[in-house]
Amino acid sequence: MQKCSYLGLVTETLRDRKKRQTRQALVRATLRLAAEKGLDHVTVEEISTAADVSTRTFFNYFQGKDEAVASSDPEAGPRLRDRIRNQPAQHTPFEALKKALLDEVADELTEDRDLWLLRKQVIGQHPELLAKVFASGELAERHLVAAIAERSGLAETDTYPMMLTAATGAAFRVAMARWACVERPLGELLGEALDVLGAGLSEVPTQGGS
Amino acid sequence: MQKCSYLGLVTETLRDRKKRQTRQALVRATLRLAAEKGLDHVTVEEISTAADVSTRTFFNYFQGKDEAVASSDPEAGPRLRDRIRNQPAQHTPFEALKKALLDEVADELTEDRDLWLLRKQVIGQHPELLAKVFASGELAERHLVAAIAERSGLAETDTYPMMLTAATGAAFRVAMARWACVERPLGELLGEALDVLGAGLSEVPTQGGS
DNA sequence: TGCAAACTTGCACGTCGTGCAGAAATGCTC
């Protein structure tokens, strides 16, 4: 797909840029309309009109409304994988994943703050979507499993890499669920959830975790 | 809904029994046909015909085919909650949850072995369904969160109960994903996943977890 | 400039999922 590259720096063609723009326009339109009227009362036709493309094109990008709300970025998986690889070698897989995820969230939040705020609003209205988000594999679990397996010297089919990845996804879900209700920054909530996880769940945390 | 009961032992009325039968017939038909032809190539009409009810009735029980595959038992949530409550008081919340879940799975497997085998087959063909299973909240997370909160003396909105529940759901998902591929009993895989979780994910398990 | 590849669009078609209202089955009381 990418033909032009130089030292890992990929030049984005006009076509690629337009695709990203269309995708983002669709996501934005979906979130805006859903936040306004509730996702169920928005038709794909409305969304497409708002984004200035045909209905058919919407379905070229997403399988349905749900997916437009959830999967904002198809490159998140590979990017996260690279973030993990770039963590210092002395970090345990868990530390590396935690750091990578927090960095990713921080960057993402400063980059597309408006989108995330809309998302927060929509999720507040439709908690069941949260689960679907991860259902469609937003975290691109395979990339993560691969990166963790690599770093831990285990196979991708071993329990540990899969479990760490899945549990991290769970932490993310918990963080977002709380984020939609509480007035606290997402990064903080995510860090807290991951800490509870890393402490092992065997013992009840004595201190807060409120 | 239940009018007749005696000392907590609920007498099931004819109506209730028929509902359960219809529900089970629909689930069974869905799984059988899906295992045979692939879920996408089965229509609700086929399923309904196979289960000997009208199409409309199918939608009285489930929102769609996915749900019929996933949510086998609406009472699993409360039942699991009670199992947790019945665990010895000296158990930590994690231990209690683990024991309760393993018991539940064991009972469920001996009870409806054929259904689970079909499920295994269908999930093997449609891994994306696995995530949707938990998306629709099969584990009835709220009941679990409540039970854990109760046992740990924390609020339902605290991080720990939510995180423990979500992580357990993740463990279950991992176990099922592996179960669909590997030739090992589900209970064993689930126990393994939970152990990895309970050990804390900070350290890579030295031994197996293969 | 011109060709190939990728993207968009409209159309058709079958399926999905729900509201509604009447028919049928069940529970309960007398």
Add this chain to the structure above:
DNA sequence: GAGCATTTCTGCACGACGTGCAAGTTTGCA
């Protein structure tokens, strides 16, 4: 067991969903 309230089933209608297909348009590249 007769009668009434409640619950469940069913058929119908209707709008929305999601995809295959073929033609039109845009972009990449030589």
